[in-house]
Amino acid sequence: MHSANRPGIIHCSTAVLGALVTLLAAQPAPAQDMARVRRTISVLTSPKLHGRGYTHHGDQRAAAYIAKRFHQLGLQAWQPDYRQPFPLTVNTFSEGLKVFVGRQTLQPGIDFIPHPTSGSFQGKLAVVYFDTLAFTQPAIRNQFLQQDLRQKALVYEQQIEARLQQMPELKAKLAEARASIVLTTAKLTASVADTQAPHVRLLVRAQAWPAQAQHVRLDVTAHLQQAYQTQNVLGYVPGTAVPDSFLVVTAHYDHLGELGRRTYFPGANDNASGTTMLLELAEHFAQPANRLRYSVAFIAFSGEEAGLLGSQFFVANPAMPLASIRFLLNLDLVGTGEEGITVVNGKVHSQEYQLLQQLNTSDVGVGAIAARGRAANSDHYPFSEQGVPAFFWYTRGGTAAYHDVHDKPKPLPLTAFPRLVNLARQFLQRLSRTI
Numbered sequence: 001m002h003s004a005n006r007p008g009i010i011h012c013s014t015a016v017l018g019a020l021v022t023l024l025a026a027q028p029a030p031a032q033d034m035a036r037v038r039r040t041i042s043v044l045t046s047p048k049l050h051g052r053g054y055t056h057h058g059d060q061r062a063a064a065y066i067a068k069r070f071h072q073l074g075l076q077a078w079q080p081d082y083r084q085p086f087p088l089t090v091n092t093f094s095e096g097l098k099v100f101v102g103r104q105t106l107q108p109g110i111d112f113i114p115h116p117t118s119g120s121f122q123g124k125l126a127v128v129y130f131d132t133l134a135f136t137q138p139a140i141r142n143q144f145l146q147q148d149l150r151q152k153a154l155v156y157e158q159q160i161e162a163r164l165q166q167m168p169e170l171k172a173k174l175a176e177a178r179a180s181i182v183l184t185t186a187k188l189t190a191s192v193a194d195t196q197a198p199h200v201r202l203l204v205r206a207q208a209w210p211a212q213a214q215h216v217r218l219d220v221t222a223h224l225q226q227a228y229q230t231q232n233v234l235g236y237v238p239g240t241a242v243p244d245s246f247l248v249v250t251a252h253y254d255h256l257g258e259l260g261r262r263t264y265f266p267g268a269n270d271n272a273s274g275t276t277m278l279l280e281l282a283e284h285f286a287q288p289a290n291r292l293r294y295s296v297a298f299i300a301f302s303g304e305e306a307g308l309l310g311s312q313f314f315v316a317n318p319a320m321p322l323a324s325i326r327f328l329l330n331l332d333l334v335g336t337g338e339e340g341i342t343v344v345n346g347k348v349h350s351q352e353y354q355l356l357q358q359l360n361t362s363d364v365g366v367g368a369i370a371a372r373g374r375a376a377n378s379d380h381y382p383f384s385e386q387g388v389p390a391f392f393w394y395t396r397g398g399t400a401a402y403h404d405v406h407d408k409p410k411p412l413p414l415t416a417f418p419r420l421v422n423l424a425r426q427f428l429q430r431l432s433r434t435i
């Protein structure tokens, strides 16, 4: 509605204005710059960063961007360029990744994904369908066991994998196939591995597989990157009173990389969201007026998707004595919040959890906060194992996209994001005063 149609709104009395100003002044720190938040997320999820994995320098480009932001904020560094390098081994799929079956070309990420340990194969293979009667009928089982599968693509449904555990002979036979095509009705959820199998293994959406197809043409190229140099990115704001004690904010910036040349995992929620929140907190605490009594460190980890490798490396090679960390806050998957947030270790550190509940008032809060016990599900865990008190926050609700090509920036609601940043600020402020 045009403002000219709304008389009254401009006839504000001075008294009302005065009250309004007082009210605004009573509000907590200014709301988040959500335009900047969206910009950061769009940089981190852009195709130029190749899914923040270990091909086409995706991880290094992401690290360079984070280090540039740290530099602009004037964060102190322990190591040159804020980088803490470490090696990892990871199986990658950055080249050919095509499946032709019948008249169809299956799309990576949409119709199929490689199993993280999949090996390579280029060429045409005859298809063999696994007959589940082999489980119960010895004659059919023997027939199957006598086949030569070494130049075949074996197709079977994912549900049989549990039954195979009881039949090692059949399981071993299935593993002989040059390629395994595993049909699934579930969502395609990817991950990364540090080994490579000699054979191709693909997870294919059952609906995308043409029934009774007799041949399949594969172009699958897997590269096992051995001792690949990646890096954590870390910096800190020195404390005003007790600079050798630390509050630490962490978030992993790595993700699942690419599927062939055209498809990549943007990882908007996982974990461009947490990396962006870490940068927002760095923006805040780097301001001279907002400095805390304790030093505040910011660590963006690599290698999380490959098994918490960056945080494990840091814990083994810490920039500060681990005993000097008063509290650690890890942010991973914080892009939603329709159903509140979960605090891993909330049941372990009850005092800090109570403080959080206290700060989470209905006016400025993030909705329901739920506590969990210990869980080895993100980068706080290696610290917890070493006795460093730590919380891991993630948001609940919103998108179902997770470890797939649909985890994109636009649909990410960021429902609790500004309030969560505010809560984190207040939480760290209070910890700096009370511990």
Ligand SMILES: [Zn+2]
Pocket: 270, 305, 403
């Ligand atoms: Zn993940």
